[in-house]
Amino acid sequence: MTIKTEEFLLNLGPQHPSTHGVFRIILTLDGETVVKAVPVPGYLHRGIEKLAESRTYTQVIPYTDRLDYLAGMLMNWGYVYAVEKLMNVEVPERAEYIRVIVGELARIASHLVATGAYAADIGGLTGFIYTFRDREDIMDLLEMISGARLTPSYMRIGGVAADIPDGFIEKCRRFIDYLPDAIEEYNGLITGNEIFQARTKNVAVLSAEKAIDMSLSGPVLRASGVNYDLRKARPYSVYDRFEFEVPLGTKGDCFDRYYVRLLEMEQSAKIIRQALDQLPEGPIKGKVPKVIKPPKGEAYAEIESSKGIMGTYVVSDGSTNPYRVHFRRPSFVNLGYLDEMLKGWKIADVIAILGSIDIVLGEVDA
Amino acid sequence: MSQKPLSEIVEELRSKYPGVEVSEQGTLTVPPDTLVAFMRDLKENYGFNYLTNVTAADYMEYFETVYDVSIVGEPHMFHIKTKVDRNSPVVPSMVPIWGGAIWQEREVYDLMGITFKDHPDLRRILLDDAWTEHPLRKDYKYEGGRE
Amino acid sequence: MAKGLIKGLGITLKHFFKPKVTVQYPEQRLPLPDRFYGKPEFYYDKCIACNMCVNACPNRVIKLETETVDKKKVVTKYDFDQQYCLFCGLCEEACPKDAIKFSKDFELTRYNRPDIKIEFVQPDQVERKKEEIKKAAAAKAAAEAAKAKEQEEQKPADAGEEGS
């Protein structure tokens, strides 16, 4: 006897607990196995690139916060870095160090969310709460220095908005000293758990060649063993003065993608510690005119954000408003290979794979 | 592998492709008809294996597509531009060379309205499928908004 | 084999007996840093109606209207449409006189949408300011008049002296 079976469509999202926002995947399923996957982004498209064209250069900064809202500092940085390149502005050393400190704090915060949300995706909600408990300390620190938790708009063209407040350095050091204990806890609760390992190891293995070909970046690329971290490969700001390693995965499976983030947090903490030690005195803002009017021309600059390579392309026509701004959002590009990665895996793996890429929908849809 | 300095590569490329213009900042402007050959040469003979960014800008008379290519683990980077006719905006797709262009070219198609020849899956990506205009064009006028 | 499983149980059990991190919100509150961007505050008397904040705002939140009384600008309207505010602080940064500031009040929810918009300037404030300006102008005028009078009074005397 032959049983007639049929494939069926499952509409995962846009409202779904595990798509990390409003992301939709149209799955063609054979039982529980994915035959075809069609990702549909765009539910959070706000047209930031178009909005930027009618704002002045400084006014774009608050909008960049809303790209990757889990690491708004890094998004600020990517944008102001491009404008500074366009205008040839020298950024004072102290400002660069402050940028490194807050940027790395934002990176840890973003990775904490990624780690916790991944644990929740796999089904362990407690890990999620633990990471958010520790992220709260970073949020406090960022609030202290910028006045806002998620959307700091702290960086300015040529420097930062305000100097480090009293008590910030001590609090920051306390957090950096505490972080290894927290990571130990995550390792015990999440990483070391056999069920977690069974769920993530050897799932959706991504080869280094394919990852490079598909322009993947950030922890997703490095999990496949590709040593490409802009902070090392093309040091911007003052990253060439710090000693740190680039954690690499070996296999390129979901577990590696998850674990690379945990290791990166340790390295970020190391960078922050060095930056706090070396922090020079001096001005926090370079010589920038009050009204920013870059010369006619264009600039493309990249930084390493928590999700991958964040590039900003700015075209100036000599007026106070940018003629064209484009953001190369790492989450968006990293999703380009999702449809192929999902093929042949179970519904539960769809969640695990999507979670391991660590997307933020604000960034994907811009 | 040891890389040749960027200036040498530029010189070599300039002699190979006479249509290529080099600006002061090192931006290469490549005519659209030699783009595929040029890019393939870059990837296969010079090791530029990583396409970071694809985007486009509207200059009212013409479009410009912008490509940023680099080498994994190396500081080398090229900023490459192509002028596209505004009345029939068609450029060859980079997907056969770098797979990473797939979503970025869809985004450019969606928001700027530039068609990429030989793209395997050229659909709108961020906007609704029923949308007819391309909002990042400079002549796009939106209605509504507040007050 | 089950080492990780048992370790996980140990961690959760340890936290079962550990002190909790919850802050009982309406009763307990965390201290807010000085730079916090909460509800905006406007100091009417400090404002010089220079329009810097209006131009700095990325989202056209602030509406400023002025009236000229005796060649001096009087702010008659300073509306802050909070629903569009990004809380970026660019207006505060742009203000040369610290007339707009952000307080630490973060409980900004309202039951009705029209209540979100904050109209800072009260009519009596404007009246008072106008009065003040008028008074000042009048006082100035009076002072000038008095001065002129004095001078005039002195003048004939001077003239007389000169003439003598």
Add this chain to the structure above:
Amino acid sequence: MENLFVNMASGMRSLLASAGLPDAATNFVLMFLKLGAILVYILISALWLVYMERKVSAYMQCRIGPNRVGPLGLLQTTADIGKLISKEFIIPRCADKKLFLLGPILIFMPPLAVFAVAPFGKDMVAIDMNIGVYYFLAVASLSTVIVWMAGWASNNKYSLIGGMRVVAQMVSYEMPLILSIVGVIILTGTLNMSEIIRAQEDVWFIFLQPLGFLIYLIAGVAETNRAPFDLVEGESEIICGPFTEYSGMGFAMFFLAEYANVVLVSVMAVTLFFGGWHAPLGLTFIPSWIWFLLKVYGMIFLFMWFRWTYPRIRVDQLMEFGWKVLVPLSIANIFVTGIGKYLYQTIRW
């Protein structure tokens, strides 16, 4: 204290008898009261367990948990149920209406029916059935059908997947569950629950059947659809499984039935492996029924502890683990138990 409920029952019986009721009628009324008492217990227990789950999870996650409604938040679940009752019960347009409505009504049946044979204390069992264990296994597995029915009738793909997972999971884990109990039955030679408890007077069966208990525990967690085996309603994958389309009271019924099932599996675990209402270490001054409940809630705490520590297993791993690990292990357990008992008997007698 010890005989509080037993005395209540006998007092009631003599009262009814003195009122001139015939014996059959007295028995009927008494049985009715007993079952009513069990029903009340289950419902209160389910309410309490929702609260307990929230508190336990909160404490394990460095939180406080519900603490606003009533003292220590004790009335939180009551308030929640009140909210759920007042909510609209939405029936999807293309759902199979009859089956859809029948689901939440029937879901409480199997656990209620099984509790009739549960021995809550010394001489405290509503119906002392001589095939109690068998009855428990037979009736408890009925809930599979009901959940599948709810999933199918919802006409939602998430519900359907959840329903399919229920059937696959229940069928696979019923096997090791039953086989793990067989060890106990070999030792006692009876299916009567009271008899099984009486046999544990000296030594609890967890010490004689550690492997059997472990298998029972794992299979029991799977049977109640709780983490790490909560694939049926794995909220990060298939929203809420078969219950996705249910709202208001329909959802509340499924929600409470889950806790009734948890109590049921714990009651069985205590009966079969933890000596039922026997006091440990001779602490008999505490009444037997209190001991029983203490053990049951201890077991439930264990379930909750698992749930708030472990991530979810994948569906193919679940099947593999059930059929390739648990079933062979439980068969080996039966084999070893049989040999052990034979040796014990030949040496002793």
